Amino acid sequence: MSTSTIPAPVSGSGTPPRGRRPALPRGGGAAFGLGAAVIYMSLIVLIPLAAVVWRSQERGLGYFWEAVTTPDAWAALTLTVGASLVVAVINLVMGTIIAWVLVRDRFWGKGVIDTLIDLPFALPTIVAGLVLLALYGPSSPLGIDLAYARSGVVLALLFVTLPFVVRTVQPVLLELDPDMEQAGASLGASPLQVFRRIILPNLIPAMLSGTALAFARAMAEIGSVVLISGNLPFKTQVASVYIFGQIETDNPIGAAATSTVLLVVALVTLVALDLLQRWGSRHA
Template identity: 70%
Template sequence: MSTTETTRTPVRPGLPLALGGRGGTVLGLGTATIFMSAVVLLPLAAVVWTAAEQGPGGFWDAVTTPDAWAALKLTIGLSLVVSLINLVMGTLIAWVLTRDDFPGKGLLNLLIDLPFALPTIVAGLVLLTLYGPESPLGLTLAYTRAGLVVALLFVTLPFVIRTVQPVLRELDAEMEQAAASLGAGPWTVFRRIILPNLLPAMLAGTALAFTRSVAEFGSTVLISGNIPFQTQVAAVQVFGRIESNDTAGAAAVSTALLSVSLLVLLLIGLVNRWGARRG
């Protein structure tokens, strides 16, 4: 055998090789598609299909009954208020946790994730105990819209904070220092350098907070009192319709909520793309 010859081991095509090439991409895409279809797409399609069974007229009649329309308007209005509060306070808290050091910072950072771990019905019970008719704080918010705002703020607290924090950590401090050395004040540095970088994350977190508020049930069902035209939110209204065996009506209201959430996410995506092109 010539010294220039090399021994080659034949390669058998199989799963390990496929995973490293196009076959792996196809396999991964197929698995992800099947999983997403089973968990997300098919249930959503079933809800929309049920809502559409009575035709456009039946759908419109279901979502425009006085109680359903009032619940939808209340839910969207409260969600907007909660999202704006989260936009400001969530960004402020993320700033403090990222830029400042203080006693108890680790505990506060841990507590922010509590709404993710705590069942929302438990959160509703805690809020009802704190702000109910026998409130130990002497503050009665149960069965009021203010109580609903507090409940929605509790469950949406982490979204803006956890979306903004990583961006704050990655910001180039040298840019801020250079601007300050050229005479820019703190507000100018924030407005010209920090805010443009934070804005996409702030908007994304706000959109997530809004969509969570729109669909929230557990934390609101107890503290709201479910009073039609006053404190009945759309998710609780849907539950009431299911209990009354009005599945089509419940699906119609659910589809309306889904449409609003998708529209908000789409608008935020368009704004982020516009901002990226300008940057």
């Protein structure tokens, strides 16, 4: 009776031990790439933001607090954050629906609509504001006048933030395995249960990412709202227009203080989103 022998693993073979990742080579190219990325990010993002924060503290925390709590500054910040939250929630729902329709449905003109989604990225925002004022202004051909009202501000922000949720959810829908949905349906799950237990958990990270980006983008918008809002203090003046006005009136420290508040709100939003996504990954 013959016994078969199992060949011993060959030392130095190309297959790494199971459970261990092969070491990636490190060289001068990786160090150069890292250095170039850090320098570029510092010049374009970190140093300018640090300069704004430093300028806002030039006269101390007392002046900083006084600058951001004046009635006109506080009204502009409140309107900006509130309108951005409304826009983010609307984008969360409608952006997901639009992405679903573009991926799962077939209809005439689908390619045209898919192309138009990216129009706010390419169109100058001041042109968008002019178009919105012509369509929804005092002489609107549609009979809808939203000019110089907060609803007009929300409309302008919805226009410029339209692509964010759509373009983050769309690739996830394209990559979803239809076999999982078919398996759930074959086990007796209703379409609503399939969506809630299979599709939605995969979409939530992309939906939250797009919503956070839309929120941050809405807080920084100026071009599309400057015409339709009318820039009425305490009513329709957003923070970006207020900051521009402070620069024009030779108050750069006040402008930097208001900008710092917007920066802090945006950073808190993005950090909270990152923590939420990590928590979701651990519990997936």
